[in-house]
Amino acid sequence: MGVVGVGNIGGIIANRLVESKLFQPKEVFLSNRSTEKLKPFIERGYAITGTGEISKLCDIIFLCVKPQDSERMFEELGPAEDRILISTMTAVSIDRIERKTRAKRIVRIMPNVPAMIGEGLVGACRSSHVDDETWQTCLRVLSCLGTVVEVKEEQMEAVTALSGSAPAFFFVILEALIDAGIRMGLSYEKSRLMVLETMAGSAKLLLKLENHPGEFRHVVTSPAGTTIEGIYRMEREGVRGALMKTIHETYLRALQLKNELNDQLGG
Template sequence: MKVSVIGVGNMGSIFAEKLSEKAEKVLLVEKVPEKLARFKREPFEIVDIETAKLSDYIVLAVKPQDASSILEKLKGYSGVLISIVAGLKISTIEEYGILKVARVMPNVGVRVKEGVLAVSYSEKVRSEEKEGVKSLLESLGLVVEIEEKHFPAITALTGSGPAFVFVMTEAFLDAALKMGLSFEVARDLVYKLFEGSARLLFETKEHPAVWKHRVTSPAGTTIEGIVAMEKSAVRGGIIESLLASHRKALELEGK
């Protein structure tokens, strides 16, 4: 399997590194030579767009404002174009005669192979090609197929979502420092706390309220903290943060 990555910026470089574990050859197209310095080794090869078009799959990872000029050069590409360009709709790509499209929304977790990648396909992508895309993307994290109309929700939930988790994590660290713990001890405790709690929910598939109830004892320390959270409208603040991101995502999609 031969894969090309066009645009080797922050996300494109991560895709290149992780996809190299699945593809026999990863071709790279990038206009800034400095970004390619660490890829001058096997299985990477620096090429032009015409050579990239010979690949089975192309990952389009350029900035939104550069997409149209690149798509013009990719006109008629017959493989599967995997686009991670924010806001770029499948229908827009199809206007360039590229009929096999996988639109993907990744998040920052892909850096440690724990990303969430939502994917939507154009009608011309065959089932075996979808499996090929899924196989490639699974080297970066969890792959979930969705309808394209839900991309604004995914942008808010899993695209912007990590930033909100980081804010909450920072708050836990601040509280730990206030309670007298060193940053080094607090960091390890808090990071593992979030990781373990998420893993517990993911593996059991139970509603978080179930586990909240199991941790909470009558007249204990946990219920005292939960009451304080409710008084501070923490739950409502988180929901509104996600809905605000969703409204902005809808705006950017022209809806």
Template sequence: MTTIAVLGAGKIGEALLAGLLRSGRAPADLLFSERHPERSAELTARHGVRAASPAEAAREADVLVVAVKPQDIDTVLTEIGDLRVGTLVVSLCAGLPTSLYESRLPAGTPVVRVMPNTPMVVGEAMSAVSGGTHATEEHLALVTELLGAVGRVVRVPENQQDAVTALSGSGPAYFFFLVEAMIDAGILLGLPRAVASELIVQSAVGAATMLRDSGEHPVTLREAVTSPAGTTISAIRELEVHGVRAALIAAIEAARDRSVELGRAT
């Protein structure tokens, strides 16, 4: 059985461990590294998975998932420098190119770059994967299978990963921002916060499900709600007047640019 180690057991790292366990992976085939002893003890108690140092994980794992903050990558790469030949490295670090890992790890190390997002914690992640120089079709298939335990997966060329980071990696935050504003609007209109929250959250869930399952273009679904001279078209006009569409596009471009900067800074 393939041994999988997760370096960095924050929200994403723990969500991946939990998803792999739900998919049928045995706790004995998983391990993780975490710098805070209290957090390590908590995760072992909750999931039955063994904690190890990054160096130990690198020696034991067939697949090494790097899920640390980008600014911590230099330390991690130093600690796992004696990686076993043939170990697959999977990077979940925003902005970091596969070439960074390939230049610091043993020659020929296969690397797959992944951009997940936080809905992984509820098994609804959107992850994009790209193979490095030495990653084979088998490596990409394995990573796709692993990530399928926590959501949906697409493959993209690595030169599109910064755009993916801006669109789906940061995407949940944009939705949370919009939902927050809509709840505030409900309160302004006289609704209790709890009622406004339930109305908007369920509307968001329903709308997302329609988008995913109907196959219809968003314009078609929006037009179905937009009656002539009705309430919805009045709201849409105000959104356009205030430049909401342009603001969203500019925000996503800014996130893309920051992802590029993170890659250059390493």
């Protein structure tokens, strides 16, 4: 197993490959432009090598560099015809990776922050050369990050908006709810616990029973009660529309960045 680039996402992947007990540290080969970022991995027994060596030593290689650094990385990696490449590089297409590496079995992924504890959502798309057997191998590896949802490549920007960026929006909402609890006289600790457990429990309920969220909203909402008053206020404030607009504008920005990067790299 190889990981090229151990910045934020590459570091998370390297950690999870070992924390999940899929691999021993000595079985995970890492390369990075900055040796400083490799130090904590060296101390824990990971195998450190050059990017070019990773393409020779590893069957599966995560490409985790910044998109603007992809050209230099491709040069250092060299040909990787027989390897499985899993890329976290935003906007760098499967076709471009194939042309630069000669690899055929390519997967693009977009994990989110909860992957740090193996509870993430990983949007993934694959090249036509990734058969079902290879895909199952990739799924076993990616399971260390969380739940994998396969999408079409042209939907990756939607994944960025709805899953990749969305934890930041949830954190803003959660912070506001915690502050509301403090305003009503609860301590920060109790308010935080109540908000997080309520949010987590509500999500687990929907995941387990697979109901539409609106069904459970009506279960909680009594005639002329407190909940309907709060929902009425949310509708008056345009909370639903604001959230939908937030996601859509994030999606449009992701498309814009993709086009800008393609122009920068020459298509």
